Amino acid sequence: MAGIALGLHGGCGTLERSLQSEADWAESREHIALALRAGWKILSSGGTALDAVQATVVMMEDSPHFNAGHGAALTARAEHELDAAIMDGNNLAAGAVCMVRRVRNPIEAARAVLDGATAVLLAGDAADEFAASVGVSMVDPSYFTTQRRIDALLLLQQLAQTGAFVPATEAEKHGTVGAVARDANGHLAAATSTGGFNNKPPGRIGDSPIIGAGTYAHDGICAVSCTGQGEIFIRRVAAYDLAARMQYGGQSLQDAANTLVFDTLASHKIGAGMVTLGATGNPFAPYNTLGMYRGWITTEGDMTVATHAELHNIGKA
Amino acid sequence: MAGIALGLHGGCGTLERSLQSEADWAESREHIALALRAGWKILSSGGTALDAVQATVVMMEDSPHFNAGHGAALTARAEHELDAAIMDGNNLAAGAVCMVRRVRNPIEAARAVLDGATAVLLAGDAADEFAASVGVSMVDPSYFTTQRRIDALLLLQQLAQTGAFVPATEAEKHGTVGAVARDANGHLAAATSTGGFNNKPPGRIGDSPIIGAGTYAHDGICAVSCTGQGEIFIRRVAAYDLAARMQYGGQSLQDAANTLVFDTLASHKIGAGMVTLGATGNPFAPYNTLGMYRGWITTEGDMTVATHAELHNIGKA
Numbered sequence: 322m323a324g325i326a327l328g329l330h331g332g333c334g335t336l337e338r339s340l341q342s343e344a345d346w347a348e349s350r351e352h353i354a355l356a357l358r359a360g361w362k363i364l365s366s367g368g369t370a371l372d373a374v375q376a377t378v379v380m381m382e383d384s385p386h387f388n389a390g391h392g393a394a395l396t397a398r399a400e401h402e403l404d405a406a407i408m409d410g411n412n413l414a415a416g417a418v419c420m421v422r423r424v425r426n427p428i429e430a431a432r433a434v435l436d437g438a439t440a441v442l443l444a445g446d447a448a449d450e451f452a453a454s455v456g457v458s459m460v461d462p463s464y465f466t467t468q469r470r471i472d473a474l475l476l477l478q479q480l481a482q483t484g485a486f487v488p489a490t491e492a493e494k495h496g497t498v499g500a501v502a503r504d505a506n507g508h509l510a511a512a513t514s515t516g517g518f519n520n521k522p523p524g525r526i527g528d529s530p531i532i533g534a535g536t537y538a539h540d541g542i543c544a545v546s547c548t549g550q551g552e553i554f555i556r557r558v559a560a561y562d563l564a565a566r567m568q569y570g571g572q573s574l575q576d577a578a579n580t581l582v583f584d585t586l587a588s589h590k591i592g593a594g595m596v597t598l599g600a601t602g603n604p605f606a607p608y609n610t611l612g613m614y615r616g617w618i619t620t621e622g623d624m625t626v627a628t629h630a631e632l633h634n635i636g637k638a
Numbered sequence: 639m640a641g642i643a644l645g646l647h648g649g650c651g652t653l654e655r656s657l658q659s660e661a662d663w664a665e666s667r668e669h670i671a672l673a674l675r676a677g678w679k680i681l682s683s684g685g686t687a688l689d690a691v692q693a694t695v696v697m698m699e700d701s702p703h704f705n706a707g708h709g710a711a712l713t714a715r716a717e718h719e720l721d722a723a724i725m726d727g728n729n730l731a732a733g734a735v736c737m738v739r740r741v742r743n744p745i746e747a748a749r750a751v752l753d754g755a756t757a758v759l760l761a762g763d764a765a766d767e768f769a770a771s772v773g774v775s776m777v778d779p780s781y782f783t784t785q786r787r788i789d790a791l792l793l794l795q796q797l798a799q800t801g802a803f804v805p806a807t808e809a810e811k812h813g814t815v816g817a818v819a820r821d822a823n824g825h826l827a828a829a830t831s832t833g834g835f836n837n838k839p840p841g842r843i844g845d846s847p848i849i850g851a852g853t854y855a856h857d858g859i860c861a862v863s864c865t866g867q868g869e870i871f872i873r874r875v876a877a878y879d880l881a882a883r884m885q886y887g888g889q890s891l892q893d894a895a896n897t898l899v900f901d902t903l904a905s906h907k908i909g910a911g912m913v914t915l916g917a918t919g920n921p922f923a924p925y926n927t928l929g930m931y932r933g934w935i936t937t938e939g940d941m942t943v944a945t946h947a948e949l950h951n952i953g954k955a
Binding site: 408413414415419420438439440441442443444445446447448450451522523524525526527531532533534537551552555556557558561562565566568569570 | 725730731732736737755756757758759760761762763764765767768839840841842843844848849850851854868869872873874875878879882883885886887
C-alpha cells in the first residue's frame, strides 16, 4: 500500500528511566508495538485511517501502562471520568465523549458518536447510555482501576494534607494516548483517549475530547493528537493551530509542530507533545518533556518505538 | 475613551417578522439595547473588555427573549442544560461551563472558572458546585423555564410521535447569545451563553462552551462569539478559524468572517452567524439566516440594534 503511515503517542509523561524497572519499560514498549501492529494491519489491508486510529487507541486503552481505559487516572473523588475523540479527515466528521464511566473503550464510544449521534460531543451518563444503546461494550468502573493509580492518588492526597507542595510527576500528569494515520486513499484520521490526570477535579474536561484542541484531522493538511496539560491546549486551540499554520501560513508540518511544542505551548511552562502526520511523508512526534511514549510505522513499513530520546528500530512492521 | 467598541448577538434564529408580534419584537430590541448599555457603561468608564462582555451577556441571559439563562431551551427530557464560555484576549485566559442546571447566570460561572478554577472547562454538577462554592448566585432549575419553550418542546415531541418530519424553526435552533468588546487599553474579550436547542439530546455539548469553536478572543487579532448549529462549528473550529485566517492568512476581519459564514459554514447547509471585533474598527456581525438578533456600539459611540436586514439606529449610547 503506497503512502500509508501510522503514528501514536502514549503521553509525554514518561518516568525517568532510572525510576522505571526494566520489565515495566520493556512491556510498555511491547504494548506500543502491539498497538502499532493493530492499526497497521488495517491500513496494509486497505482499511481506512479512521478504523486504524481506533484500533490503535483501543490497544493503548487496554494496556495498564497508559492513562486511558484500563489504567486510567483517578479524580480527586477516586473515580474515573474518561474522555475520547476521533476525527475523520476525509469529511471532517467527528465524535467525542467526556466524563464517561462505564464504556470499556472510550474511543469506541467516540466512534459511535461519530457514526450515529446527532451530537459531536456527548457528556457523562448520557454518553454512557448512548454507547450502550448502540452496542458498545460496557464494564463496571472498577475495570479501569489499577493499583498504581490508587497508590499515586493516595500519595498525592496525603502529601496535600500535610501542606507540602506536591508537584505531580509528569508521568501522573500526561498519560493521554493518541494515534494518527493515513490510508491508501490518502485519507487522514486522528484519535485521542485519556483519563485526565490523577487527583483531577471532578467535572474537569481537558483537551482530548475537544476537536481542534487535542484532536484534529483534515485531509490534505494534517492529523494530530496531543498530550500535555489540557487547559493550555484548549486556550491555544493547539491541534487546529497546527493545521492553520500549515493551511494559511504555509508552514511545513515539522516547522508548525516544533513551533507549537517548543515555543507556543512551552511558553506556558508546560510539558507538551504530539504525534502528527501530513498529507504525505512520515509521522512526526515532537515533545518537550523527559520522554514521550511513542511509535510509528513509516511509508516504507519500518517500525520505531521510543520512550525517551533513544529510538528503538523494530524492523519491518 | 478612544477605540472602545461593543457588539452582541442574540442568535441567528429570528422568526419571520410576520410571525412575531409588534410588542414581542419591540421588547426584544429593547433588551438588546439594555444589554449593550450594560457593557458600554463598563467600557466607557475605563473597565475591562472582559467585564463588559460578561455584563452584556448577563442581561441577555436575564431576558426571556433569548435562548440562554431565563428562557433557555429544554432538552428532550424537558430539563435545562446550560453552556457558557468567556475568554480574555489579553492573556488567553478562559473559563467555560457545560451542562449546568442551577447557576442563575451561566456566564458568571464561566467567569468564576476563568478566575479561580484549575480547569478551563467544568461540566455538570461539579460546575454547579464550583460556582456555588465561590458565591455565584444559584436558582431552582424552574427559573429558566418559560411557557414558550414548554409549548415548543411539546409541539416538537407530539409531531415527532406522529412520524411527521418536523424541522425545528430557526428560532428554536439558534438562540445562543454572545458578546465581544474592546476596552480602552485595546484588550479584547468574548463571551457566549446558550441553552442549546429545544429537544436536544441530554448530554449534548455544543460549540458555545468550546474555546475555539463558539468563542475566542486574542488581543491584536479578533474576538468572536458564534451562533448556529454547534456541531458544525466544532468540526470547523470556527471561532479560531476566524483568528487563524487573519493571523496566518493575512485576511481582514470582514473577509475572514464572510468566508466562514457564507462559504465554510454555509457549505454544511446550516444557519450560521457571529459577532466579531478586530484589534481596531467596529463590530461586524454577518449571518446567513433570515435574521440575527444583534447590536453594537461603534468607536464613535453610535448604537445600532437589529433583528432582520433593517438596521435601527438608536443614536448615541
